[in-house]
Every structure is written in structure tokens, then in C-alpha cells.
Amino acid sequence: MREVRFHRALYRGESVDEAMKVYARFAKLTPVEEDDHWVVRVEGSSEAGERRIADEMANYALGLTIQRRTE
Amino acid sequence: MSSIEGIPEDLARVDLADKRAILDLDASLYPVEAVYSATYVFIDRCYVLLDRPEAGTLRIVITPKQLDDAESQLRDVVGELANELVSAAWRHQITQENRAKIESVTMQAISGAMGPPTLDDLEDFDFTDEAFEDPLGIAMSWEEKYAKKTEDGEEE
Numbered sequence: 203m204r205e206v207r208f209h210r211a212l213y214r215g216e217s218v219d220e221a222m223k224v225y226a227r228f229a230k231l232t233p234v235e236e237d238d239h240w241v242v243r244v245e246g247s248s249e250a251g252e253r254r255i256a257d258e259m260a261n262y263a264l265g266l267t268i269q270r271r272t273e
Numbered sequence: 274m275s276s277i278e279g280i281p282e283d284l285a286r287v288d289l290a291d292k293r294a295i296l297d298l299d300a301s302l303y304p305v306e307a308v309y310s311a312t313y314v315f316i317d318r319c320y321v322l323l324d325r326p327e328a329g330t331l332r333i334v335i336t337p338k339q340l341d342d343a344e345s346q347l348r349d350v351v352g353e354l355a356n357e358l359v360s361a362a363w364r365h366q367i368t369q370e371n372r373a374k375i376e377s378v379t380m381q382a383i384s385g386a387m388g389p390p391t392l393d394d395l396e397d398f399d400f401t402d403e404a405f406e407d408p409l410g411i412a413m414s415w416e417e418k419y420a421k422k423t424e425d426g427e428e429e
Binding site: 211267 | 309318336
């Protein structure tokens with residue numbers, strides 16, 4: 203199991219949700235809310251797979267956050 | 274975790290086991306907008322995660338997607354990212370300093386593109402507003418300013 207921590211001041215919640223929807227078919231993704239972070243737990247078939255999905259999802263969430271920050 | 278030659282370890286370090294580099298930035302020097310601009314350039318060839326470990330500090334965790342020679346490649350990526358951050362922060366500062374000018378030029382361009390006012394627009398225009406205050410009487414005509422007054426106080 204791997205965790206990705208998205209700081210609330212740096213990532214839009216909608217972008218994190220959208221990234222989760224995109225990558226949910228590749229691994230089991232569980233959202234957990236903390237005070238400062240949106241945390242996503244990634245459970246996949248292998249450690250390498252979990253890492254790849256976590257990294258890709260983080261990039262996707264960052265890309266969306268940057269593209270939509272002026273909205 | 275090991276340091277990168279020429280860069281203090283509290284600013285940037287590499288994690289060879291996880292094949293990633295970590296940069297901690299002073300948020301007063303690198304605004305979030307600049308960090309977004311700089312990191313966006315890298316997301317096609319690196320995985321990027323942002324964090325705020327403490328108030329006033331921004332953290333960038335960057336992992337190249339393709340890694341051949343881990344240490345030298347990570348060092349190169351950190352160098353490129355640092356350059357991009359300086360460039361983005363500088364662009365951000367220029368934009369902030371010239372915001373009023375940029376908005377003014379944009380407004381002029383938009384109003385110019387709308388074309389000249391129509392007769393209906395002119396008919397509806399309110400000309401009663403004073404254009405500006407004129408305490409020294411500069412906008413007054415010579416006749417108005419120096420006309421001889423009659424005993425009744427009326428101008429001749």
C-alpha cells in the first residue's frame with residue numbers, strides 16, 4: 203500500500219477527485235481527509251505498479267490544478 | 274539521502290533508493306505561481322509532487338520517468354528545475370509590477386476592437402459630468418476669464 207499526500211493549499215480538491223476517477227480502474231484508491239492534506243491510499247497488484255499509479259495520478263492532479271487555477 | 278555537489282543539503286538532496294530529488298524552497302522567494310509554472314514544464318518527463326512541510330517552505334519532489342545514470346541525471350534535473358524556478362519567479366515579479374499597465378493596454382485594445390461609438394451611443398452619452406476640476410481656470414476661454422464686468426456684475 204502506498205499513500206500520496208496532496209496539500210490542500212497547493213492542489214485543488216476537484217483536480218484530485220478527477221485524477222482519482224481516471225486512475226481508479228488501475229488500482230484500489232481510497233481517499234482519506236486530513237487537516238492539511240487530501241490523502242489517497244493506493245493498493246495495486248505490485249509495489250512497482252502502486253508506485254507508477256501514485257506518480258501518474260500525482261502528475262495528473264498537478265496538471266489539472268495548474269491548468270484550472272485561474273478559474 | 275545524499276546531497277548534491279554545490280547545493281546545500283537543506284535546499285536540495287537526492288534519494289538514490291527511490292530515484293528522486295527533493296527541493297525545499299523559501300516561499301517568500303519563490304511564490305506558488307512561480308513553482309506551478311516551473312514544475313509544469315517538467316511533468317511530461319518527470320513525476321512531480323508538491324508539498325508544504327512547514328509554513329513558509331514549499332517542497333518539490335521530482336522523479337524522472339526514464340532514469341539511466343541515476344545520480345548525474347538527478348543532478349541535471351535539479352539544476353534545470355532550479356534555473357526554471359528562478360526564471361518563473363522573475364517573470365511572476367515582472368507581471369506583478371506591470372499588472373496595471375498590462376490591464377490598461379488590454380482594455381484599450383478591447384475598446385478599440387469594439388469600433389467607434391454609434392450615433393445612438395453618443396445620443397445616450399451623459400455630457401453633464403465635469404471632465405476634470407479646473408481650479409486655476411486653465412480651460413476657460415480668454416473672454417470668459419478677462420471679460421469686463423458691468424456694474425450689475427454681468428459680463429459685457
